[in-house]
Amino acid sequence: MPKVFLVNPSNVTPGYSFITPRWLFVLAGATPVELAGDPILTDESLQRFDPNQVSPGDVVGIGISSGNCLPGYRVLTQAKERGAKVVVGGIHATIFPEEPLRMGADSVVTGNGDLIWRKVVEDALAGRLQQRYDGGRVPGESMAKARWDLLDPAKYMMASIQTVAGCPENCSFCSVWVTDGRKPRQRLAEKVIEEANELYRMGFRYIVFADDNFNPATLARIAREPSLQVRQSLEAIRDERLRFFEQYHRSVPDNLYAFTQMTAEIVDDEEYLRGMRDHMRIRTALVGVESFDEQGLEAANKQWNPCGQEMVRTIQTIQERGILVLASYICGLESDSVNSLRVMRRHALESGAVLAQFTVYYPLPGTKDYHEMVRDRAQIGQPGYVPKHKTRITQDQFWLHPGQRADVVALAGLSKAELLREHAACWKAYYSLPAILGRMRKGVGKSWPAAGKLAYLFVSLAFCRVYAEHGVSADSVQRGKMNMATKLLIQTGVGVYSFFFRRKAFRFRVT
Ligand code: B12
Ligand code: SF4
Incomplete structure (x- = not known):
């Protein structure tokens, strides 16, 4: 056969x-x-x-x-x-x-x-x-169930389940709404629950809801929707999701925790946020902050995101309500300058998010930015053509040429050296020992027991080292070769994680 x-x-x-x-x-x-x-x-x-x-x-x-x-x-x-x-x-x-x-x-x-x-x-x-x-x-009801019986659970920290696909937003740097669509498609509750229970039986105690946007229909999102038809469809999705949260709560063991991705608008929907925390047991979530200033959010087509101090308070409020925030920032948006990145660094530190990731901007294939920049590149200089962007793509088909993201574009307000310097400074400031200890003692970790504080120290150091210095991401895409210290840090971090969240320890060696 x-x-x-x-x-x-x-x-x-x-x-x-x-x-x-x-x-x-x-x-x-x-x-x-x-x-x-x-x-x-x-x-x-x-x-x-x-x-x-x-x-x-x-x-x-x-x-x-x-x-x-x-x-x-x-x-x-x-x-x-x-x-x-x-x-x-x-x-x-x-x-x-x-x-x-x-x-x-x-x-x-x-x-x-x-x-x-x-x-x-x-x-x-x-x-x-x-x-x-x-x-x-x-459609959500036709999404296939994953074959977890073919998975070796000892090789992965977290398994991923999808509860909803698509996102109603249209951020210019993101390809999700272009490929997955703006109409959220929800999977059947029974199928999600079946997978969650299966993963629990396999020993997982922390899973990922690999959704484009876990909260596509919160009250604030619905309120700013201009189309009546879309508003009604989002209202129906919100109701359905809240019912799903309750059903999940009744059907899945209460020590199965989760990580997901959501928007900052969650903060204005108390009921949804409570459902995420108490029913879906989401304990950490990536929030796309992108930028703290109005021009940055405009460049990202994300004007609805809170701005400046309001975003600082939003992150703090979400954390006070029990979901720890992995704040995601973009360095090198079209409006960015050395000054705006320094302001971002200050605000990021002030917000006290449990973790932060700073990525260097590049136009992902499939995004609005990418297609507009490619058109600009082809037509710039033609009589009557008004370019959409100040940022220029400098390499054709850059995904076929391994290299730094900062090589892909020329920015108007920043040189490549400035961008890389400020980007590195963001990581360095966020994960400096005084900053980590500060979050542990006075910020998000102040009420944690000593073991939790120690675990946080390891996670912070490992996250920064692995992500910022070696470019290792979720699927282990990696820029540089890992040295012994990083390997040890990963193995210790994973050991600590497995102590708290797994019945069986991992069986691997970082090679
Ligand atoms: C969850 C997620 C993550 C998680 C986990 C990643 C993981 N290992 O699973 C986290 C948060 C860690 C993450 C990280 C990153 N991610 Co991500 N992520 C996603 C997200 C939201 C869902 C992926 C998922 O599991 N979907 C569920 C599965 C079932 O769907 P699927 O993968 O699309 O597969 C379906 C089809 O594509 C198709 N299919 C897939 N493969 C094949 C093969 C064959 C043969 C066939 C027939 C069909 C088929 O069938 C599948 C079932 O329908 C997607 C968004 C999206 N809509 O894809 C972004 C997405 C994949 N991520 C993206 C990016 C850019 C990243 C990062 C680089 C971001 C960063 N800041 O650095 C990192 C690095 C990851 C990497 N190196 O690729 C981009 C990729 C864009 C692109 N053009 O490639 C996406 C599309 C989001 C976006 N912003 O546009 N990500
Ligand atoms: S960045 Fe997030 S909110 Fe924006 S379109 Fe992509 S998934 Fe939706």
Whole structure:
């Protein structure tokens, strides 16, 4: 029987990963086992894809984002050399379907794989594979259940479940609303609950709700919606979500905690926030702050976000209500200057978010910014053409050329050296020992027991070291080679985490 392989490509293979690549297990759930048996999964964060397992006629599915398309194309070439039929999908393939075909793929799937994957496998095995399939945006009730029985729980810190896809906002630096749509699609409560219980039984005590935006329909969001029809649909979504929160609360053990991503508008919806905290047991959430000033928020098309001191208070209030904030900032928005980044640093410190991440701006493929900047680049200087942006893209198809994000654009108000200096200064200030100790003693951690404070110290140091210095992100994409001290820090951090949140310790060595 021909086999089906699914590969999550990665630049590096440290032998562990922080968060499961959900698509791998969802596509496994959508694979017709009666035709091909259980699919063979490879997450390259854990181990490199081994082409020798592949025989002619097997099907190899690869999921790529813009960050990992290069290792994805390496897997593609290796699989083709073994005579496999290679199908590429994922966010990057959805944005640029021609690219994987140019790289030699037999077929490309755009959109969601939940429903179409069965047909793709059937066609491939029957010798009638087409070049293009469109999986579209599947309705929430049709989203496939992940095959967690194929997961080795000892290799991941957290497993991820999706509760809702899509986001009603339209931030200019984000591709989510372009690819996943602005109409939130909610998964069936029963399916989410079933997966949560399964992961609990497997030993997980902390999971990730891998939603684009966990709170697409809060009171404040609904109130600023100009279209009556959309407002009514958001109201219905809010009601449905609150009911789902209660059902989850009744059906899932109360020591299963979660991390998610949400917007700052949550602060004005007491009932929703309480539901997230008490019913869904969300204890930490990434909040997209992006910028503290009006011009920055305007550049990001996120004018509805609180600004300046109001954002500082918002972060503090969310934390007082029991959800710790991982605040996410962008350095290098179109309006940024050395001064605005220094103000950002000051406000960020003042807010006291439990963790903060500072990313260097670059126009992600699929975003409004990217497409406008590409047009600017092509048409600038033409009579009558008014460029949309002051920021300029300096490299074509930059995702195919590994390098620093700051190489991708030229900013109007900042040189590359200034941007990198201020970006590094943000990380350094936020994770300096006095700043961490300050948050521990007087800020968010003041009532924590000594063990909690110690754990926080480790988590802060590890987060900064791993993310800022080595560029390791959730799927272990990494810029530099890790030194011994970083490896030790990761292993200690993971040990501390596993002590608090796992029944079984991890079995891995950082390589
Ligand atoms: C949860 C999440 C995270 C989590 C966890 C990541 C993880 N390991 O799972 C965290 C917060 C840690 C994270 C981090 C980052 N993320 Co993120 N993340 C997401 C988010 C919201 C959901 C991903 C998810 O699990 N979805 C659920 C699964 C089931 O959906 P899916 O992956 O799209 O897969 C479906 C289809 O694409 C398709 N499919 C996928 N693969 C394949 C393969 C085949 C063969 C087929 C047929 C189909 C198919 O079928 C699947 C089922 O329908 C997405 C947004 C989004 N809508 O994708 C952003 C997103 C993927 N992230 C993005 C980015 C940029 C990042 C960061 C780089 C951000 C940063 N600040 O540095 C980091 C680094 C991660 C990296 N190196 O790629 C971008 C990627 C954009 C792009 N053009 O590639 C997205 C799209 C959001 C955005 N801002 O635009 N992320
Ligand atoms: S950044 Fe967040 S709020 Fe904005 S469109 Fe993307 S998912 Fe939605």
